[in-house]
Amino acid sequence: MKYTIKSKQNNSKMCLVCGTDNNLSLKARFYETENDEVVALFTPRDHHQSYPDRLHGGMASAILDEIIGRAIMSRYEDTVWGVTAELTLRYKKPVPLNQELKVVGRITSERGAIFEGSGEIILPDGQVAVSATGKYLKMAIDKISSKEFADNEWFLVDDETPVDEVEV
């Protein structure tokens, strides 16, 4: 499936998944698509491994958690944020290291302060390696972060080559 990209989301400095200044981070980039999903591109490295040549399940969980959490921001132009209350994973195939991988996530339901979503890590051959469903509680940004933090540590990183489409 081909996803048309609408916009790129911000990165942060220290997040384990999207932190640009965190040497251990997955350094993932996140894009909002025309069909209201979020797509991430990332390349797991040797320091993210569990068994040799295999991404640690906790790291797979981390990026799936984040992509669902980011899908709600996409729906509300960054005015609604969430914290994870529950996350369920299904590890179907080993996730390789040192190859660019794609992740897709979306919101599946919203009622009051709770939203739910799902996401998948997709292998280069198109197979789903890990899938997740999660439940989140909406939280005002001032309960999670300060204005100073947002001003200094939440920013857009321009791509050297702009990403207009992602084929998954």
Ligand SMILES: CCCCC/C=C\C/C=C\C/C=C\C/C=C\CCCC(=O)SCCNC(=O)CCNC(=O)[C@H](O)C(C)(C)COP(=O)(O)OP(=O)(O)OC[C@H]1O[C@@H](n2cnc3c(N)ncnc32)[C@H](O)[C@@H]1OP(=O)(O)O
């Ligand atoms: C512009 C500034 C930018 C700053 C950002 C910078 C960097 C960030 C970088 C990247 C990230 C960007 C976006 C990614 C977004 C997300 C991805 C990562 C998210 C996380 O990695 S986040 C860390 C892990 N996560 C936590 O740190 C949560 C810890 N935990 C709590 O903080 C509480 O536990 C809480 C708030 C969950 C509940 O607390 P509470 O006291 O409000 O709970 P309470 O009991 O009152 O429940 C109220 C209603 O929620 C229902 N409810 C509660 N828990 C439930 C559950 N598990 N399942 C089903 N329903 C549940 C109740 O049933 C009730 O429902 P009802 O009202 O209908 O009765």
